[in-house]
Amino acid sequence: MKQVAILGATGSIGDSTLAVIRCHPDKFNVHTLSAHRNSDKILALIEEFAPKHVIITDETAYRTVAQSCNQTHTSLYCGANALNAAVQDTAIDMVVAGIVGNAGMASVMSAVEAGKILLLANKESIVTAGALVMPLAEKSGAQIIPLDSEHNAIYQCLPNQYRTGHRPQSVAHLTLTASGGPFWNTPVSDFESITPAQAVAHPQWDMGAKISVDSATLMNKGLEVIEAHWLFNMPVEHIHVLIHPQSIVHSMVNYADGSVLAQMGTPNMQIPISHGLGLGQRLSNRADLLELSEIGALQFFAPDVKKFPNLALARQAIKTGGTAPAILNAANEVAVAAFLEEKIHFTKISDINDRMLNSMQIEDVESVPQLIELDSIVHRRTRDFIRRLG
Numbered sequence: 042m043k044q045v046a047i048l049g050a051t052g053s054i055g056d057s058t059l060a061v062i063r064c065h066p067d068k069f070n071v072h073t074l075s076a077h078r079n080s081d082k083i084l085a086l087i088e089e090f091a092p093k094h095v096i097i098t099d100e101t102a103y104r105t106v107a108q109s110c111n112q113t114h115t116s117l118y119c120g121a122n123a124l125n126a127a128v129q130d131t132a133i134d135m136v137v138a139g140i141v142g143n144a145g146m147a148s149v150m151s152a153v154e155a156g157k158i159l160l161l162a163n164k165e166s167i168v169t170a171g172a173l174v175m176p177l178a179e180k181s182g183a184q185i186i187p188l189d190s191e192h193n194a195i196y197q198c199l200p201n202q203y204r205t206g207h208r209p210q211s212v213a214h215l216t217l218t219a220s221g222g223p224f225w226n227t228p229v230s231d232f233e234s235i236t237p238a239q240a241v242a243h244p245q246w247d248m249g250a251k252i253s254v255d256s257a258t259l260m261n262k263g264l265e266v267i268e269a270h271w272l273f274n275m276p277v278e279h280i281h282v283l284i285h286p287q288s289i290v291h292s293m294v295n296y297a298d299g300s301v302l303a304q305m306g307t308p309n310m311q312i313p314i315s316h317g318l319g320l321g322q323r324l325s326n327r328a329d330l331l332e333l334s335e336i337g338a339l340q341f342f343a344p345d346v347k348k349f350p351n352l353a354l355a356r357q358a359i360k361t362g363g364t365a366p367a368i369l370n371a372a373n374e375v376a377v378a379a380f381l382e383e384k385i386h387f388t389k390i391s392d393i394n395d396r397m398l399n400s401m402q403i404e405d406v407e408s409v410p411q412l413i414e415l416d417s418i419v420h421r422r423t424r425d426f427i428r429r430l431g
């Protein structure tokens with residue numbers, strides 16, 4: 042029986058992880074859960090799974106949950122520091138990193154430091170702190186298994202026993218597929234009027250609001266190029282991107298002999314999560330099975346980086362190195378939140394990212410406290426910049 046901690050249990054990754062775990066009560070025990078603000082949902086999960094530890098990072102939500110929780114088996118804790126400590130519990134075998142944004146970085150580092158099996162969905166943490174996370178995993182023995190569908194696909198197409206953080210032998214390049222989001226076919230002249238409701242309506246995947254907007258601006262693919270750089274130790278020039286609107290081929294590995302291995306499946310996160318939780322065993326789940334005869338044709342196109350500048354900004358950031366990806370990621374978090382709050386137009390997201398990436402001093406990445414401080418500096422500057430935009 043594997044003891045599992047699910048960080049961000051109330052989100053979309055949390056939902057998909059728990060859906061797989063419900064299919065295998067003999068294999069997994071939900072040891073620890075975390076939530077931020079969704080008190081009703083975490084109360085329902087406490088009732089269903091009776092986890093040993095639950096961490097609520099938002100204080101108000103913690104108080105609400107503490108007043109209503111009558112599960113005697115469960116201990117409740119409040120705040121980010123409690124979360125960082127909880128993931129190091131020696132009883133935990135696997136940590137699912139499903140918190141959205143840089144808020145998940147410290148808990149990812151903590152799980153890696155403790156040598157856990159880390160099932161990584163929270164791409165922002167590796168974008169920001171890849172230079173710290175990967176060497177720490179090497180030192181602690183932590184096994185990092187990507188859940189992000191593209192990176193999980195690549196991981197599945199690499200030889201058995203492949204360990205993340207090492208440059209895979211005989212690989213010419215990696216090909217990340219991108220759905221293109223809801224607007225890859227929309228004329229750029231219509232971008233100004235895109236609403237948050239239109240941007241979060243992803244054509245293929247059912248996901249949280251932030252990643253859905255990132256998919257719509259192609260920043261998600263930019264973050265994924267940086268994520269692939271760290272996870273597979275690949276130079277950015279060897280990480281290609283192809284628009285594939287059907288989201289059936291989740292990514293590919295292009296080997297030196299011309300062979301291309303791809304992983305396919307319906308667009309459902311239960312599939313990569315089952316693969317991660319299974320550690321080599323194929324676990325059943327509730328995702329629809331792939332019927333290629335119903336899909337008909339699979340299409341692939343080159344991305345248009347003029348229309349979607351975020352993809353080029355991400356490549357620039359990783360080539361620049363140091364804190365550049367952290368700055369880009371933090372600026373993007375603020376810009377996406379402002380777009381969702383209808384404070385800025387859709388087109389401003391990449392403008393703001395460009396401005397922040399190209400106006401701040403780049404330093405070497407040295408420590409988590411440095412990155413946390415940088416994150417709050419970029420947040421403040423980006424908010425100020427947005428205020429000045431009017």
Ligand SMILES: NC(=O)C1=CN([C@@H]2O[C@H](COP(=O)(O)OP(=O)(O)OC[C@H]3O[C@@H](n4cnc5c(N)ncnc54)[C@H](OP(=O)(O)O)[C@@H]3O)[C@@H](O)[C@H]2O)C=CC1
Nearest residue numbers: 049051052053054077078079140141144162163164248249
């Ligand atoms: N959804 C998907 O299919 C995929 C997601 N990912 C990545 O996985 C991560 C999660 O995405 P997704 O599940 O869609 O996001 P959601 O918005 O659906 O869920 C986010 C989770 O993070 C918690 N959370 C939010 N803010 C904080 C905070 N400040 N501190 C601690 N916890 C917080 C939320 O808690 P609460 O709801 O209680 O407030 C919730 O549990 C992202 O990094 C995303 O890029 C990667 C590939 C696919």
Ligand SMILES: CC(=O)[C@@H](O)[C@H](O)COP(=O)(O)O
Nearest residue numbers: 189190219220221222256261
């Ligand atoms: C499910 C998943 O991994 C997402 O990151 C997904 O890939 C988003 O779709 P896009 O390809 O549109 O960014």
Ligand SMILES: [Mn+2]
Nearest residue numbers: 189190191265
């Ligand atoms: Mn993805």
